[in-house]
Amino acid sequence: xxxxxxxxxxxxxxxxxxxxxxxxxxxxxxxxxxxxxxxxxxxxxxxxxxxxxxxxxxxxxxxxxxxxxxxxxxxxxxxxxxxxxxxxxxxxxxxxxxxxxxxxxxxxxxxxxxxxxxxxxxxxxxxxxxxxxxxxxxxxxxxxxxxxxxxxxxxxxxxxxxxxxxxxxxxxxxxxxxxxxxxxxxxxxxxxxxxxxxxxxxxxxxxxxxxxxxxxxxxxxxxxxxxxxxxxxxxxxxxxxxxxxxxxxxxxxxxxxxxxxxxxxxxxxxxxxxxxxxxxxxxxxxxxxxxxxxxxxxxxxxxxxxxxxxxxxxxxxxxxxxxxxxxxxxxxxxxxxxxxxxxxxxxxxxxxxxxxxxxxxxxxxxxxxxxxxxxxxxxxxxxxxxxxxxxxxxxxxxxxxxxxxxxxxxxxxxxxxxxxxxxxxxxxxxxxxxxxxxxxxxxxxxxxxxxxxxxxxxxxxxxxxxxxxxxxxxxxxxxxxxxxxxxxxxxxxxxxxxxxxxxxxxxxxxxxxxx
RNA sequence: CGCGGGGUAGUGGAACGGCACCACGUCGGGCUCAUAACCCGAAAGUUCUGGGUUCGAAUCCCAGCCCCGCAACCA
Numbered sequence: 001x002x003x004x005x006x007x008x009x010x011x012x013x014x015x016x017x018x019x020x021x022x023x024x025x026x027x028x029x030x031x032x033x034x035x036x037x038x039x040x041x042x043x044x045x046x047x048x049x050x051x052x053x054x055x056x057x058x059x060x061x062x063x064x065x066x067x068x069x070x071x072x073x074x075x076x077x078x079x080x081x082x083x084x085x086x087x088x089x090x091x092x093x094x095x096x097x098x099x100x101x102x103x104x105x106x107x108x109x110x111x112x113x114x115x116x117x118x119x120x121x122x123x124x125x126x127x128x129x130x131x132x133x134x135x136x137x138x139x140x141x142x143x144x145x146x147x148x149x150x151x152x153x154x155x156x157x158x159x160x161x162x163x164x165x166x167x168x169x170x171x172x173x174x175x176x177x178x179x180x181x182x183x184x185x186x187x188x189x190x191x192x193x194x195x196x197x198x199x200x201x202x203x204x205x206x207x208x209x210x211x212x213x214x215x216x217x218x219x220x221x222x223x224x225x226x227x228x229x230x231x232x233x234x235x236x237x238x239x240x241x242x243x244x245x246x247x248x249x250x251x252x253x254x255x256x257x258x259x260x261x262x263x264x265x266x267x268x269x270x271x272x273x274x275x276x277x278x279x280x281x282x283x284x285x286x287x288x289x290x291x292x293x294x295x296x297x298x299x300x301x302x303x304x305x306x307x308x309x310x311x312x313x314x315x316x317x318x319x320x321x322x323x324x325x326x327x328x329x330x331x332x333x334x335x336x337x338x339x340x341x342x343x344x345x346x347x348x349x350x351x352x353x354x355x356x357x358x359x360x361x362x363x364x365x366x367x368x369x370x371x372x373x374x375x376x377x378x379x380x381x382x383x384x385x386x387x388x389x390x391x392x393x394x395x396x397x398x399x400x401x402x403x404x405x406x407x408x409x410x411x412x413x414x415x416x417x418x419x420x421x422x423x424x425x426x427x428x429x430x431x432x433x434x435x436x437x438x439x440x441x442x443x444x445x446x447x448x449x450x451x452x453x454x455x456x457x458x459x460x461x462x463x464x465x466x467x468x469x470x471x472x473x474x475x476x477x478x479x480x481x482x483x484x485x486x487x488x489x490x491x492x493x494x495x496x497x498x499x500x501x502x503x504x505x506x507x508x509x510x511x512x513x514x515x
Numbered sequence: 516c517g518c519g520g521g522g523u524a525g526u527g528g529a530a531c532g533g534c535a536c537c538a539c540g541u542c543g544g545g546c547u548c549a550u551a552a553c554c555c556g557a558a559a560g561u562u563c564u565g566g567g568u569u570c571g572a573a574u575c576c577c578a579g580c581c582c583c584g585c586a587a588c589c590a
Contacts, residue, residue, distance in 0.1 A: 014590045054590055123588075161588090192519050192585080199518085205588055226588065261520095265587060291584085328527085333520090334583075336527070348539060352552055360549030367548075407528090411538090425554040430547065446548095505550050 006042040007251040008034055011259045011267075012051040012096065012234050015075035016060045019082040021307040021325070021337070022260075022292050028322045029289060029331050029406060030258040031088045035462035036401045038089075040485050045251045047238040048083070049094030050076045054227045058213035068213055072097060082309050086318045087465050094238040096215075096230055104237030105230050106218040109206075111278040113218070117165040123205045124158045162207040162223060169273035170201050176272060182285060184268045185404075186332045189261060189288040193268040201269065232271050236280060254283035258404075264288050287404055290334040292325065307337065315339075319464040320346055320507065323410065326463055330407030343510050350507035353417045354456070354467075360424070361449045362474060362502035368433050373450055373475070373498040374443030382426045383448040387491045389419030390455050394489060397459050406463070413459040420452040450475065451494045458488050467506055474501050 010030045013023055027048060034046040052072040061071035076095050083090065094101060112118050176183055177194055184190040207223040208214070214224035233241075235254055240247035259267050267286045275282050294307065312321050324342050327349065329335030365371055376383075393416040400408035427445035432438045454477050461468035461480035468480045476498040478488060487493075 016590080051590070056590065188520065195518055196585095196587080202587080208588090227590070228588075231590080261584070263590090265585080269587090293583085330528090333528095341527085344539065347550095347552095351550060356550055356552050358549090360553075362549095364548050421553055424548075425546075428546080428548090433548085507550080509550055509552080511551095 003041065003043045005045065005251055005255075006034075006037040007045045007047070007239065007254045008037075008256045008258065009046075009235050009238070009254055010048040011257075011263060012049045012094065012231055013079060014051045014054060014057070015072055015079060016054075016057055018075075019079050019309055021309050021312060021321075023079070024082060024086055024309045024321075025292050025325050025329075026258060026260060026289060027083055027088045028086060028325060029404070031086075031090075032322070032326060032406055032462040033256070033258070033401070033404060034089055035465065039458070039461065039480070044091070045239060046090045047092050047094060047235070048088065048090045049092070049234060049238070050079055050096065051227070051231045051234075052076070052095055052097045053214045053225075053230050055208070055211055055213060058211075069097075085310065085313050086322060092238055094234050096234055098237075100240075100243040101230075101234060101237040102215050104240075104242030105215050105225060105233045107242035108233050108236070108274075108278050109225065109229075110218050112164065112274075115277050115279070117168065117277045118162050118206070119165070120160055121163045121203075121205070122158050123161045124156065126154050126156060159209050161205040161209065162217065162220075163203045164206045164229075164274070164277070166201045166203050166270065166273050169276055170197070172276055173197050173201070173269060173272060176282070183272070183282070184264070184286050184288065186288065189264050190268075193264055196265060196269060201273075204270070228266060229270075229274065232266060232274060235271075235283070236275075241280075253281045256285045256287050257283055258287050258289060261288050261290060289331050289404075290329065292329060292337045293334055294336065294338055307339075312342075316342055316346055317507075319467045320350055323350065323463055326406040327410045328407070331404055346507065347509050349414060351505075351509040353414060354460075355505055355507040357417050357420055357449075358453060358471060358474065358506055359502075361420075361446065361453055362500055364429055364433075364446050365450065365500045366502060368429070368442060368446065371500045371502075373494055373496050373500065374447050375440070375496045376444055376447040376451075376492065378440055378444055380427070380441065380444060382423050383444055385426075386419050386423045386448045386452060390416055390452055390491050393419075393459065394455065401462070410460075410463060413456060413463075416452050416456055416459070420449045423448060423452075447494070447496070450500075451491060454494045455489065455491070458483065458485070470503060470506060474503055476501070 008030060010026050013019070030046065030048070034044050038044045050072070057072060058068050061068040064071065072095070076093075080093055083093070096102075109118070174197060177190070177197070181190060184193050206226045206229045207217050208226055209223055211224040214227060215230050217223035217225055235257060236248070236252060237243070239251040241252070257267055257271075264286070271286075272282050309321075316324065321342070324345055325337060328337060328341060328345060365373070393412050396412035396415075397409050400406070400412055423445070427441075429442050429445045432442040432445065453471055454475050457468045457471040457475070457477065458480050460471075465481070472478065472480050475494065477494065480488075
């Protein structure tokens with residue numbers, strides 16, 4: 001039985017500035033999915049990275065008087081550091097300036113050329129002679145470039161470029177979506193894409209002339225690959241296309257590309273057409289997530305409503321932030337985040353819910369059983385109810401996680417926290433403890449609470465990896481990072497007599513910050 | 516008539532033809548193992564507006580108002 005592979009990607013991020021929380025949002029969601037599949041025994045390859053070949057990056061570096069190469073190196077490190085802080089478990093962090101990517105892109109484009117899908121044509125547009133770049137009408141302010149608004153630098157210019165025959169793939173894309181509607185999820189995003197296709201596809205310019213930064217067009221050094229097309233190709237070069245056939249054959253096609261809704265056109269139309277032209281199998285799915293809003297605006301650099309991910313990790317803890325964004329927003333739709341929302345959810349779910357359940361359970365174990373897990377029998381009605389709740393949580397969690405509904409998945413897992421709390425209210429262990437003759441009942445009641453915690457450690461690991469480790473450690477249970485799912489994810493596996501090692505509060509309440 | 520999404524208790528979400536549900540917050544009660552945590556109960560909605568279809572509409576149709584995203588060479 002060969003291990004099933006699972007290859008997933010995030011979009012690569014455009015590195016013109018420091019990372020924001022919206023960047024981590026996609027990383028966190030994709031990481032949770034990667035961990036979920038690893039936990040279920042799949043051979044996961046998780047690719048993420050940086051998009052570095054844009055002309056604007058070259059310009060941003062020069063504007064700061066910095067060498068472009070040094071500039072992207074510095075920013076790539078910063079993004080890697082953010083990923084590390086948040087426990088993003090990528091297998092490769094690709095940079096589009098990596099040598100193997102550059103080589104792979106050129107091989108990719110040669111295939112288009114061989115296939116007759118590239119031709120020379122003229123691109124006409126508004127050109128800023130100072131920036132040496134084309135702009136759209138909408139980019140200009142009163143007909144002037146925003147970088148050089150003090151003088152007239154804009155000219156209407158024609159440039160010879162290479163064009164890709166996107167129009168040739170109109171029918172192939174229609175067929176793709178007819179036969180495999182699941183290619184783009186969720187459905188609302190797919191409908192949007194179908195609308196674009198129905199209105200007809202036009203050929204697109206895929207090269208730029210006279211740039212000094214970017215990937216040279218194969219066999220024509222006067223042209224540079226237009227950065228969007230170079231960027232998309234990272235999904236195949238990241239697993240060895242053009243340079244490492246064995247790895248490429250092992251992981252391609254991708255199981256899912258996780259992206260934001262602003263770039264679905266590129267991933268759901270251009271990308272499959274590009275692959276078809278290059279004679280490469282299509283990925284199985286593009287999964288489009290929503291955005292984080294703060295104060296009614298999309299969280300972004302241009303909206304000026306950044307939440308700094310490094311500061312957020314200091315404030316709430318990286319695990320908590322992972323939980324907060326996924327639980328609050330869900331993943332498919334847009335949702336609101338703010339420090340106030342984080343604070344109240346932190347207290348309600350993490351401190352009062354999960355953290356407090358761990359505290360009360362381990363405290364009772366220490367007090368009543370000298371820090372050893374008691375025997376599970378006799379199993380009374382309340383223990384049965386908790387067990388059913390646990391099994392339901394496992395089922396519902398997996399079903400939700402499978403469809404990237406992380407908010408629902410977390411809600412399913414946390415339903416077990418509620419079930420355990422209700423169980424304590426019903427059985428009242430603190431009362432049983434007063435009657436020595438009922439020691440067995442007391443043990444069974446606490447065992448059920450303990451067992452709920454153990455299962456929670458495994459269920460929550462994809463979202464709260466560090467917390468899950470701490471819970472498992474406190475129960476002397478196998479590490480969620482390495483345990484085989486079928487050997488841990490069943491009720492009743494916690495060994496009686498196991499040592500309990502209570503730790504400090506997992507999520508101390510944020511007392512002063514609740515407005 | 517560019518395209519798409521959305522307007523539901525104070526807040527955020529769910530239901531998408533059949534008694535309008537959940538969480539947080541608020542109020543009342545209980546408990547004391549626990550991070551003033553936990554448990555039970557209650558109040559709170561003319562489901563954006565106006566028409567229509569239907570035995571019955573938050574849900575379907577028409578018109579309008581408002582918010583958000585996209586609008587293909589910006590990444």
